[in-house]
Amino acid sequence: MHEPARTLDVLIDQLRWKRPELVAHFYGRLFGRAPELEDLFGGSDQFELNRKFAGALLVIVRAGREPGGVEAHLVDLARDHQHRGVITAERLELFGECMARSIRHYAGEAWGEDIERQWQAAFSAAASLFLATPQPLAAPSENVGTDAHREPLRG
Numbered sequence: 001m002h003e004p005a006r007t008l009d010v011l012i013d014q015l016r017w018k019r020p021e022l023v024a025h026f027y028g029r030l031f032g033r034a035p036e037l038e039d040l041f042g043g044s045d046q047f048e049l050n051r052k053f054a055g056a057l058l059v060i061v062r063a064g065r066e067p068g069g070v071e072a073h074l075v076d077l078a079r080d081h082q083h084r085g086v087i088t089a090e091r092l093e094l095f096g097e098c099m100a101r102s103i104r105h106y107a108g109e110a111w112g113e114d115i116e117r118q119w120q121a122a123f124s125a126a127a128s129l130f131l132a133t134p135q136p137l138a139a140p141s142e143n144v145g146t147d148a149h150r151e152p153l154r155g
């Protein structure tokens, strides 16, 4: 891939063939920088890690394109993460940095300044919503039937 891609979503689509390597690169880097996070994802096999990464990437890319369209989904995700107690501003920053590095690594010269700007805008739109979402008011026991009743993560 030599030409800079015009839009982030086109670039991500072009990289779909390299997704397994990209996902392994991302989690390798993330767990290398913050080994304590490995336990949080400990029960996930490669297929599950791939699915979680793809879900996060998709919603981040869409947050850059049409923030209003994914706001409700992001708020749900943010609540789920908060319930598991995994979100801090530092972790979010690290997560975004590792994602950008891995995408850039596999994009090569297709990652240009314009894509860098689009990535920054998309990730900060998603991250701001994560940080701005208040904790759910109801106690976990009152949330049976929603995602919020899930068991907290190990670690």
Ligand code: HEM
Pocket (backbone or CB within 6 Å): 037, 040, 041, 044, 051, 052, 053, 055, 056, 057, 059, 060, 077, 081, 086, 087, 088, 091, 092, 093, 095, 126, 127, 130, 153
């Ligand atoms: C804007 C940033 C982020 C987005 C959009 C995002 C999105 C997602 C998505 C879509 C999933 C999969 C949910 C499912 O199972 O269907 C997921 C899972 C997960 N995320 Fe995030 N995430 C973000 C940041 C983070 C950060 C900073 C951490 C902690 C360092 C984190 C930790 C986790 C963990 C531990 C899981 C797995 C939960 C499980 O195994 O069920 N995420 N995330």
